[in-house]
Amino acid sequence: MSTSLLHEELVLLDYEAEGNEDLIRKLSAILHDKGYVKDSYAQAVVEREEAFPTGLNTLGIKVAVPHTNPEHVKQAAILVAKLLQPVTFKEMGNSGKDVDAELVFMLAVTDPKEHLSTLSKLMGIFSDREKLLDLYQSATKQEIITKLNSILA
Numbered sequence: 001m002s003t004s005l006l007h008e009e010l011v012l013l014d015y016e017a018e019g020n021e022d023l024i025r026k027l028s029a030i031l032h033d034k035g036y037v038k039d040s041y042a043q044a045v046v047e048r049e050e051a052f053p054t055g056l057n058t059l060g061i062k063v064a065v066p067h068t069n070p071e072h073v074k075q076a077a078i079l080v081a082k083l084l085q086p087v088t089f090k091e092m093g094n095s096g097k098d099v100d101a102e103l104v105f106m107l108a109v110t111d112p113k114e115h116l117s118t119l120s121k122l123m124g125i126f127s128d129r130e131k132l133l134d135l136y137q138s139a140t141k142q143e144i145i146t147k148l149n150s151i152l153a
Contacts, residue, residue, distance in 0.1 A: 005118070006148055009034060010079040011141035020101075021046055023087050024066050027079055027106045036077045036108045044068040045106070055089030055099030059129035061136045062099050064089040065122065067107035067115075076114065079106040080144055082136060103136055121152045 010030070017023035028042030045068045054065040064087070086100035105122060109115035125131050131151060138144045 005076055005078045006080075006145045007034075007077060008141045008145065010036075010077055011144050012079070012081040013141065014084040015081040016084045017087055020049065020064070020066075020087050020089050023081070023083075023104065024049060024106075027066075027081060027104070031077065031079055031106070031108055036073065036075045038072050038074060041068065041072040041108070044072045049089070053090035053092055053094065055091045055101055056126055057091055057097070057099050058126045058132060060133045061103050062086065062101045063103045063105065063126055063132070064099065064101035065092075065105045065107060065119070067109065070110050070112060070115070073108045073110050075108070076110045077108045078118070078148075079108070080104070080148070081106070082138075082144070103132070118152075125151050 017026055024045050025042050028045055031037040032041060045066050048068045049066050056063045081104040083102050086102050088098045089101050091097040091099050107118065109118065135144060135147050138147060
């Protein structure tokens with residue numbers, strides 16, 4: 001993954017939201033305000049999350065990876081939000097189970113092939129409890145970016 005997907009302005013520490021739709025809309029607004037996504041992005045992510053949930057019951061720190069199709073994206077990026085309080089997402093794979101996500105990776109992807117590659121690399125982190133905990137315990141935005149870049153490079 002190129003470092004251009006990660007930007008300090010898109011790393012949020014101790015972020016708060018009132019549920020997953022509120023979180024998705026707030027994070028989408030940040031991506032939109034910074035010029036990464038189109039007006040249609042937030043609603044598209046909300047709708048996709050309802051049909052294809054992205055919560056992952058990972059070891060240690062639970063995560064969610066909300067995203068949508070490339071036609072709603074202007075410039076590829078990953079927004080990382082470390083939540084102050086967990087936000088409940090439904091588990092990926094339609095098990096119907098709840099996942100109390102503490103770390104959210106919102107993907108804005110322009111190329112479907114790159115999307116699969118990025119998702120695959122992120123899954124590598126998600127399956128490693130130590131790396132995930134280490135990432136979650138990062139104190140600064142730059143620390144999160146540095147750790148993600150070293151893992152995703």
